Amino acid sequence: MDLMKVVEEQFKSEHKHPAFKAGDTVTVHYKIKEGSKERIQNFRGVVLQRRGQGIAETFTVRKMASGVGVERIFPLNSPFVEQIDINKSGNVRRARIFYFRKLTGKSARIKEKIYKKA
Amino acid sequence: MAGLIGKKIGMTSIFSAEGKNVPCTVIEAGPCVVTQVKTVDIDGYEAIQLGFENKKEKNANKPELGHFKKASTTPKRRMAEFIEFNQETKLGDVVNVELFKDNAWVDVTGVSKGKGFQGVVKRYGFSGVNDATHGQHNRLRAPGSIGASSDPSKVFKGMRMAGRTGGQKVKVLSLKVIKIIPESNLLIVKGSVPGAKGSYLIIEN
Numbered sequence: 001m002d003l004m005k006v007v008e009e010q011f012k013s014e015h016k017h018p019a020f021k022a023g024d025t026v027t028v029h030y031k032i033k034e035g036s037k038e039r040i041q042n043f044r045g046v047v048l049q050r051r052g053q054g055i056a057e058t059f060t061v062r063k064m065a066s067g068v069g070v071e072r073i074f075p076l077n078s079p080f081v082e083q084i085d086i087n088k089s090g091n092v093r094r095a096r097i098f099y100f101r102k103l104t105g106k107s108a109r110i111k112e113k114i115y116k117k118a
Numbered sequence: 119m120a121g122l123i124g125k126k127i128g129m130t131s132i133f134s135a136e137g138k139n140v141p142c143t144v145i146e147a148g149p150c151v152v153t154q155v156k157t158v159d160i161d162g163y164e165a166i167q168l169g170f171e172n173k174k175e176k177n178a179n180k181p182e183l184g185h186f187k188k189a190s191t192t193p194k195r196r197m198a199e200f201i202e203f204n205q206e207t208k209l210g211d212v213v214n215v216e217l218f219k220d221n222a223w224v225d226v227t228g229v230s231k232g233k234g235f236q237g238v239v240k241r242y243g244f245s246g247v248n249d250a251t252h253g254q255h256n257r258l259r260a261p262g263s264i265g266a267s268s269d270p271s272k273v274f275k276g277m278r279m280a281g282r283t284g285g286q287k288v289k290v291l292s293l294k295v296i297k298i299i300p301e302s303n304l305l306i307v308k309g310s311v312p313g314a315k316g317s318y319l320i321i322e323n
C-alpha cells in the first residue's frame with residue numbers, strides 16, 4: 001500500500017481542514033456553482049461519522065431543518081469544501097453515532113467536551 | 119504497438135480540475151527490460167520481448183538464466199511480446215512509464231478475478247425469471263429453455279449455461295491516462311482494470 005500513498009500525496013486537497021470527529025458540531029462552507037456564478041453555502045450540523053481513508057474519505061453531517069432531519073455527505077478532499085469550522089466539540093463514546101438519528105428533543109443533545117487548563 | 123508490463127496496485131478516486139470525483143486505478147508500470155529482439159530473418163516476424171520485475175537467480179532455471187544473460191540483465195518474473203513496438207529499442211534497453219503521456223488513451227489486458235462456479239445470471243447477464251409469483255417458486259435465477267422440442271431435439275453446442283466464471287484474459291479498451299509519476303513508475307488510469315491487486319497487466323497505447 002506504500003505506492004498508494006505516493007498517489008494520494010500527489011492529489012491531496014489544497015485545503016487544510018482542522019481535525020474533527022463524530023459528535024462535533026461543524027459548519028461546512030460548500031462552494032456551489034450556479035451557471036457561471038459561484039457562491040458559498042454553509043451547512044451546520046453534527047458530524048455522524050467519518051468514513052473511508054486517504055483521498056476518498058467522507059464525512060456525514062446531520063442537522064434539523066424546520067423539524068426535518070437533513071443529512072449531507074461531504075468528500076473531505078473535495079475542492080468544493082472550502083472551509084470547515086468546528087463550532088463545538090462533542091463528548092461521545094462512539095466513532096459513528098447513528099443512534100443520534102433516533103433522538104429528538106431534549107435527548108438530542110451532545111455533551112460538550114471540556115478541556116482542562118494545563 | 120508500444121506497451122509495458124505492469125502490476126495492479128489498487129483503486130482510489132481523485133478530484134479533477136473541475137472538482138469532479140474520478141474513479142481511477144493505480145498501476146505500477148515498468149521499468150521493463152528488452153530481453154529479446156525478434157527479427158524476420160530468425161523468427162519469421164518482428165517483435166520485442168519485455169521482462170518485468172526481478173526474481174531470484176535460484177528461482178530461474180538454466181535456460182532462463184542463459185536467456186537473460188544475453189540481454190545482460192537479471193532474471194525477470196513476467197515476460198510479454200510486443201509486435202510493432204514503435205520505439206527504437208536494442209537488447210537490454212530499459213523502457214519505463216514515460217512511454218505514456220498524460221491524457222493519452224491506453225488498452226489494458228489482465229486476467230479477471232475468478233468467481234468460481236456461477237449461474238447464468240451472473241455469468242452471462244441473463245435476467246432470470248422476473249416474477250416471484252404466478253407459479254414461480256424455485257426458479258428465480260434459472261436459464262429457461264435450452265432447446266426446443268422434437269425439432270431440433272438437441273441442445274446446440276455453445277449454449278450458454280452455468281459454469282466456471284472469471285479467471286479469463288480480459289482486455290479493456292481506451293482507458294484515459296490521468297497522470298504518470300515517473301519517480302515511482304506509477305500510471306494512473308481512469309476506470310477499472312481486470313484482475314486482483316498485485317496481478318500482472320499489459321498496458322498498450
